[in-house]
Amino acid sequence: xxxxxxxxxxxxxxxxxxxxxxxxxxxxxxxxxxxxxxxxxxxxxxxxxxxxxxxxxxxxxxxxxxxxxxxxxxxxxxxxxxxxxxxxxxxxxxxxxxxxxxxxxxxxxxxxxxxxxxxxxxxxxxxxxxxxxxxxxxxxxxxxxxxxxxxxxxxxxxxxxxxxxxxxxxxxxxxxxxxxxxxxxxxxxxxxxxxxxxxxxxxxxxxxxxxxxxxxxxxxxxxxxxxxxxxxxxxxxxxxxxxxxxxxxxxxxxxxxxxxxxxxxxxxxxxxxxxxxxxxxx
Amino acid sequence: xxxxxxxxxxxxxxxxxxxxxxxxxxxxxxxxxxxxxxxxxxxxxxxxxxxxxxxxxxxxxxxxxxxxxxxxxxxxxxxxxxxxxxxxxxxxxxxxxxxxxxxxxxxxxxxxxxxxxxxxxxxxxxxxxxxxxxxxxxxxxxxxxxxxxxxxxxxxxxxxxxxxxxxxxxxxxxxxxxxxxxxxxxxxxxxxxxxxxxxxxxxxxxxxxxxxxxxxxxxxxxxxxxxxxxxxxxxxxxxxxxxxxxxxxxxxxxxxxxxxxxxxxxxxxxxxxxxxxxxxxxxxxxxxxxxxxxxxxxxxxxxxxxxxxxxxxxxxxxxxxxxxxxxxxxxxxxxxxxxxxxxxxxxxxxx
Numbered sequence: 178x179x180x181x182x183x184x185x186x187x188x189x190x191x192x193x194x195x196x197x198x199x200x201x202x203x204x205x206x207x208x209x210x211x212x213x214x215x216x217x218x219x220x221x222x223x224x225x226x227x228x229x230x231x232x233x234x235x236x237x238x239x240x241x242x243x244x245x246x247x248x249x250x251x252x253x254x255x256x257x258x259x260x261x262x263x264x265x266x267x268x269x270x271x272x273x274x275x276x277x278x279x280x281x282x283x284x285x286x287x288x289x290x291x292x293x294x295x296x297x298x299x300x301x302x303x304x305x306x307x308x309x310x311x312x313x314x315x316x317x318x319x320x321x322x323x324x325x326x327x328x329x330x331x332x333x334x335x336x337x338x339x340x341x342x343x344x345x346x347x348x349x350x351x352x353x354x355x356x357x358x359x360x361x362x363x364x365x366x367x368x369x370x371x372x373x374x375x376x377x378x379x380x381x382x383x384x385x386x387x388x389x390x391x392x393x394x395x396x397x398x399x400x401x402x403x404x405x406x407x408x409x410x411x412x413x414x415x416x417x418x419x420x421x422x423x424x425x426x427x428x429x430x431x432x433x434x435x436x437x438x439x440x441x442x443x444x445x446x447x448x449x450x451x452x453x454x455x456x457x458x459x
Numbered sequence: 460x461x462x463x464x465x466x467x468x469x470x471x472x473x474x475x476x477x478x479x480x481x482x483x484x485x486x487x488x489x490x491x492x493x494x495x496x497x498x499x500x501x502x503x504x505x506x507x508x509x510x511x512x513x514x515x516x517x518x519x520x521x522x523x524x525x526x527x528x529x530x531x532x533x534x535x536x537x538x539x540x541x542x543x544x545x546x547x548x549x550x551x552x553x554x555x556x557x558x559x560x561x562x563x564x565x566x567x568x569x570x571x572x573x574x575x576x577x578x579x580x581x582x583x584x585x586x587x588x589x590x591x592x593x594x595x596x597x598x599x600x601x602x603x604x605x606x607x608x609x610x611x612x613x614x615x616x617x618x619x620x621x622x623x624x625x626x627x628x629x630x631x632x633x634x635x636x637x638x639x640x641x642x643x644x645x646x647x648x649x650x651x652x653x654x655x656x657x658x659x660x661x662x663x664x665x666x667x668x669x670x671x672x673x674x675x676x677x678x679x680x681x682x683x684x685x686x687x688x689x690x691x692x693x694x695x696x697x698x699x700x701x702x703x704x705x706x707x708x709x710x711x712x713x714x715x716x717x718x719x720x721x722x723x724x725x726x727x728x729x730x731x732x733x734x735x736x737x738x739x740x741x742x743x744x745x746x747x748x749x750x751x752x753x754x755x756x757x758x759x760x761x762x763x764x765x766x767x768x769x770x771x772x773x774x775x776x777x778x779x780x781x782x783x784x785x786x787x788x789x790x791x792x793x794x795x796x797x798x799x800x801x802x803x804x805x806x807x808x809x810x
């Protein structure tokens with residue numbers, strides 16, 4: 178009787194059955210397989226792309242370090258220069274996207290205005306818009322301008338792409354802040370702007386930070402739109418890596434990729450930390 | 460004239476009226492309660508005084524100065540919100556010091572004032588606690604301390620006790636009242652709890668149907684309600700129809716006549732509404748009808764321990780009488796009973 182009960186009771190809601198366990202294992206494996214392959218390949222001792230490698234060494238890391246400092250014969254820029262551009266663009270994107278998103282989130286939650294629904298829709302348009310079309314469109318716009326933009330046009334494009342994420346996070350944070358704390362600050366003598374700076378922004382903090390990190394990640398990994406907009410002397414890391422695989426495909430790329438994955442991991446870990454504190458929405 | 464004066468204040472949202480025709484004089488140092496059912500416009504009125512809501516019409520003057528269009532942050536009024544609205548990212552001390560910081564008070568003076576206020580609310584040890592770590596009553600006190608930190612001209616309380624449990628609420632009522640009297644600060648409190656208003660207020664403003672219904676001391680409002688709305692809203696009361704007979708007499712629907720305090724403005728034959736409080740009705744063993752003593756029948760008895768509520772049908776009217784257990788005369792449903800309505804306890808309600 179008791180064994181029968183045990184068998185019947187084995188699958189309570191929330192328990193994982195064998196099937197669910199295997200399924201999640203497979204999905205997880207599929208998710209990490211590319212990364213694992215990449216890591217294994219980066220330690221290859223061979224000079225071709227055979228998988229699995231016949232021997233292991235650190236030679237590609239050495240080569241990667243060399244490329245990082247000075248460009249190869251086949252490259253125009255060193256990875257170091259591309260990395261500097263990438264970091265500059267990502268940081269600027271993060272700052273500008275946040276500066277736009279915080280007031281936007283405030284307006285979208287506190288104010289009632291005509292066309293609010295349309296504004297919300299437009300804000301998330303870059304999420305569903307085909308990247309290639311967006312890249313092309315931006316290229317046409319920038320080329321028709323009377324002046325020449327290089328790094329800044331990458332920043333503008335990335336801000337457009339990152340904005341939905343940042344606005345969404347900031348809006349979510351705004352929603353949890355009651356009107357009354359802001360009114361309380363005003364009753365205590367703070368001007369409406371001061372009330373926002375002193376009370377609303379600090380309470381939005383975790384949402385803002387999550388949005389900033391997401392903006393950084395989006396910008397740092399962006400490829401498609403950037404591909405339309407880069408110039409020969411200003412390119413980001415993903416573009417640099419792509420151009421290198423086109424010219425010479427060797428395992429150095431994997432060493433770089435490991436580095437980039439590491440950076441992304443750290444950022445996502447930081448993001449997860451913030452989730453515990455406030456909440457983040459992708 | 461000193462104090463706060465509201466003149467023809469009104470507020471409309473589109474064509475919907477929140478409150479209108481408000482004319483009030485709130486004297487200095489008094490605690491005034493805005494009492495009314497939900498949706499009567501009492502909170503809107505308070506928010507207009509606070510400056511958080513614009514006026515659709517009328518004037519608000521403080522000590523002769525028109526402040527109706529002064530923004531909230533320049534009025535220097537303290538306010539305690541229903542949700543208390545403490546700043547969760549600041550400690551108790553920082554919360555209380557915030558209004559002082561905004562006024563450019565030096566760090567040392569801020570500290571002195573914060574300590575002084577914490578002593579007043581007896582939370583000296585809590586200065587560095589985050590507000591989330593406080594109990595409901597402690598938060599309540601911190602909210603009040605923060606509201607009075609900058610020595611505001613007026614303290615506004617928007618149902619500040621509604622989040623507390625019944626027992627704590629009662630003790631906070633007394634505490635706030637004592638604090639208000641000690642500081643002698645003009646205070647306006649919004650509440651829908653008439654017991655709270657009776658406990659705390661010097662002056663009660665009864666609001667209903669978007670208008671001021673009556674202004675008076677708690678006892679005036681209870682004993683001499685101006686109209687049926689007030690009589691019905693404040694306390695429980697027996698409100699019944701009658702016809703004036705002249706000579707200070709009215710007749711009940713069942714034909715019995717009652718002697719009532721003479722109300723000169725009412726002519727014979729006029730239909731009126733009467734009020735008698737349940738605690739003023741006297742029940743006794745059935746006797747012949749005489750004077751204000753009528754004969755009736757018990758239809759329901761509710762014995763809740765401390766008091767006994769007896770529902771009696773008498774001359775076409777259903778009365779509820781309140782008595783204490785020791786006055787009990789052992790009545791059950793269906794028993795005949797004599798009901799005395801003392802003439803001085805009967806009130807003819809205006810309009």
